[in-house]
Amino acid sequence: QSALTQPRSVSGSPGQSVTISCTGTSSDVGAYNYVSWYQQHPGKAPKLMIYDVSKRPSGVPDRFSGSKSGNTASLTISGLQAEDEADYYCCSYAATYTDVFGTGTKVTVL
Amino acid sequence: EVQLVESGGGLVQPGGSLRLSCAASGFTFNNDWMTWVRQAPGKGLEWVASIKQDGSEKLYVDSVKGRFTISRDNPKNSLYLQMNSLRVEDTAVYYCARATAVAAWGNWGQGTLVTVSS
Numbered sequence: 392q393s394a395l396t397q398p399r400s401v402s403g404s405p406g407q408s409v410t411i412s413c414t415g416t417s418s419d420v421g422a423y424n425y426v427s428w429y430q431q432h433p434g435k436a437p438k439l440m441i442y443d444v445s446k447r448p449s450g451v452p453d454r455f456s457g458s459k460s461g462n463t464a465s466l467t468i469s470g471l472q473a474e475d476e477a478d479y480y481c482c483s484y485a486a487t488y489t490d491v492f493g494t495g496t497k498v499t500v501l
Numbered sequence: 502e503v504q505l506v507e508s509g510g511g512l513v514q515p516g517g518s519l520r521l522s523c524a525a526s527g528f529t530f531n532n533d534w535m536t537w538v539r540q541a542p543g544k545g546l547e548w549v550a551s552i553k554q555d556g557s558e559k560l561y562v563d564s565v566k567g568r569f570t571i572s573r574d575n576p577k578n579s580l581y582l583q584m585n586s587l588r589v590e591d592t593a594v595y596y597c598a599r600a601t602a603v604a605a606w607g608n609w610g611q612g613t614l615v616t617v618s619s
Contacts, residue, residue: 392562439606442607
């Protein structure tokens with residue numbers, strides 16, 4: 392049950408695109424199309440942004456998109472906005488019938 | 502509107518026990534898996550435990566197996582986490598969350614802080 396690996400931080404200017412990677416193994420990310428992404432602002436509860444690798448819940452802007460290749464999932468934020476500055480976590484279902492979160496990535500809007 | 506409200510957190514000594522509760526409203530509670538996720542101060546999210554709709558399946562992260570017990574009372578729309586033999590490293594904000602898809606927790610409570618310290 393090791394955490395999925397994410398970069399500690401990524402940054403971009405308003406309007407640019409940033410991509411956050413989430414690397415797991417063939418027992419979690421690589422095995423299932425059950426990857427979700429969460430946004431967390433300081434002092435707040437996490438918010439679901441993407442599920443089933445690339446699906447967006449109602450109300451999430453379409454500039455948030457998800458994908459997966461092999462053991463690595465990715466979240467792309469296009470047209471970066473100031474309010475996107477937050478911590479982002481990936482999560483995957485795992486072969487041990489558990490869920491595992493990523494290490495988290497801080498997105499900074501320059 | 503979906504609401505999840507946690508309670509029961511507080512300060513406890515190492516080796517002590519605490520029971521967290523999560524009151525759910527705004528959805529059909531017995532239709533969904535529920536989970537507890539924690540976040541140590543300044544750290545990332547950690548999945549702790551999940552429970553099936555009827556309570557027949559319970560899953561735990563290795564670090565809490567044998568010490569924590571997740572349960573639910575569907576008629577009361579409530580989720581619980583009984584935490585025994587608490588350790589300093591269990592100090593965290595504990596969130597309850599509702600599954601809206603596999604490994605997708607679509608609704609979260611505001612969290613309750615558990616501090617394990619002597």
